[in-house]
Amino acid sequence: MAVEITMPKMGLTMTTGIVGEWLKKVGDPVAKGETLVEVTTEKIVNSVESPIDGVLLQIVAEEGDELPIGGLMGLVGDASEMGVSAPAEAKAAAPAGIQAAAPAEAKATAPVLKEEGAAGGKIKITPVAAKMAREKGIDVASVEGTGPNGRITKEDIERVLAAPAQQAAPATAPTAASAEAQYEAVPYDGMRRAVGENMKKSWNQVARVTHHVRADASELLALRKKINEDIDPDGKVTVTDMLLKIAASALRLHPEFNVTKEGDEIRRHKEIRLGFAVALDNGLIVPVVRNADRLSVLEIARETKRLAGLAKANKLGVKDFTGSTFTLTNIGAYRSVDFFTPIVNLPEAGILGVGRTVEMPVAVDGNVVIRPMMGLSLSFDHVVIDGAPAAVFLATLLKLIENPVKGIL
Secondary structure, three states, X not given: OOEEEEOOOOOOOOOEEEEEEEOOOOOOEEOOOOEEEEEEOOOOEEEEEOOOOEEEEEEOOOOOOEEEOOOEEEEEEOHHHOOOOOOHHHHHHOOOOOOOOOOHHHHHXXXXXXXXXXXXXXXXXXXXXXXXXXXXXXXXXXXXXXXXXXXXXXXXXXXXXXXXXXXXXXXXXXXXXXXXXOOOOOOOOHHHHHHHHHHHHHHHHOOEEEEEEEEEOHHHHHHHHHHHOOOOHHHXXXXXXXXXXXXXXXXXXXXXXXXXXXXOEEEEOOOOEEEEOEEEOOEEEOOEEEOHHXXXXXXXXXXHHHHHHHHHOOOOOHHXXXXXXXXXXEOHHHOOOOXXXXXXXXXXXXXXXXXXXXXXXXXXXXXXXXXXXXXXEEEEEOOOOOHHHHHHHHHHHHHHHHOHHHHHO
C-alpha cells in the first residue's frame, strides 16, 4: 500500500515548510531511511527520508511549493503500484483551517506569489520562479505564465533565459519611474522574516523590563587565560562559554528563571537548556546547549563550537535549536555597545545580554584602580518574574562573574 510523504514539523513555531530539491525521480527505487527530498523552513534545511523500501510513486508537491505541516509531498510504495494517485482524503493530514497540498492534477492550489506588475496589477508566480527571475534580472511582467490560471513557473523563466536575445531597441530617455528606481530590492523572506516576526511577537506580548549592571571581569579573564594555556587553539574556551556555564550555575540556584510561559501555565523546567545567539548573514539563530549545568566549561566550549559550525553551514537539526529555557546573547566582541535591551526569546522568560568589556576607573578598598568592566543587561517578562527576584538573580550572576571559580570549576 502506498505511503504518504508529508511535510514534517521541524520546530515548535513552524506552521509551513517549503519543498526543496527532490533527490529521487518518480519510479526510482528507494530504501528505508534514504533521503527523498529536502525541506526548508525559515531557519534550517532538513531531509525527509523514505519510511519504507520501495519506489517513489508520485511527486505531488514540486520544488518551491509551500505546504502546511502534514501537507502531502509525495507517495512511496511497491513498484506494482506505479500510477497510483494521491487520495483525496490526504488533505486531512493538514492542521484544521489550513488547506493541504492538492494532488499534481490539481496544482492550481499550489502556493502562488503575487508581485506588482507595471500597471499595478498582480502577477501570479511560484516562489522558485520569482527567485530565479530576481537573480537573473528578468521582468516578470513580460513573461507569459503557462501554469494554472496563468501562473509563471520555473519552466517559463527557463524558457525566457533560453530564448535568443531580442535586438536592442533604440536608446530612449529614461522615464521618471526608471530614474527613481535607483535601489536594490531585498526580499523580506526566509530567515529574515522569521526573525522579524518572532521579535515583533515578543515585543508585543512580553511585559519587558531590563536591569543593567557592570561586572568586574578581571578574575573571569584571568581564569580564561589559565584554562586556555594548555588547550589546542581549536578547543579554546571563549568568554561566551564561561558565561554560559555561569548562567547555568545561577539558574540552578534560581529555578524561577528557568521557566517558559506556554498558554495559561508557567513551566518550571528541571533541565537547564541554554540558548546562545549566533549571527548569520541572513539573520539570527539560537542553538541550544542541553543540560548546561551538568557540563564542564570545556564540554560547553566543544558543544558551542559544534553548534555554531552547524548553524553557519545551515545544518542544524530540529533538536539543536529548539527547547531552550534561557538565552544569552553576547555582542561584546563588536566593541561598540555597553548596554542594550535584548528581546526575550519566547516562550522563555529571561535573556542575558552581554556588552563590551572596557577598562574603567573603579573604587576598590578606598583606592581608584583600573579594571575591565563588562556591561550586563538582563531582560525579563514581568508577567512571569517580578523585579526583586530578577535583581537577586542578576546579583548572583554578578557575584559568579567576579568570583568565577565558584561558578565554573
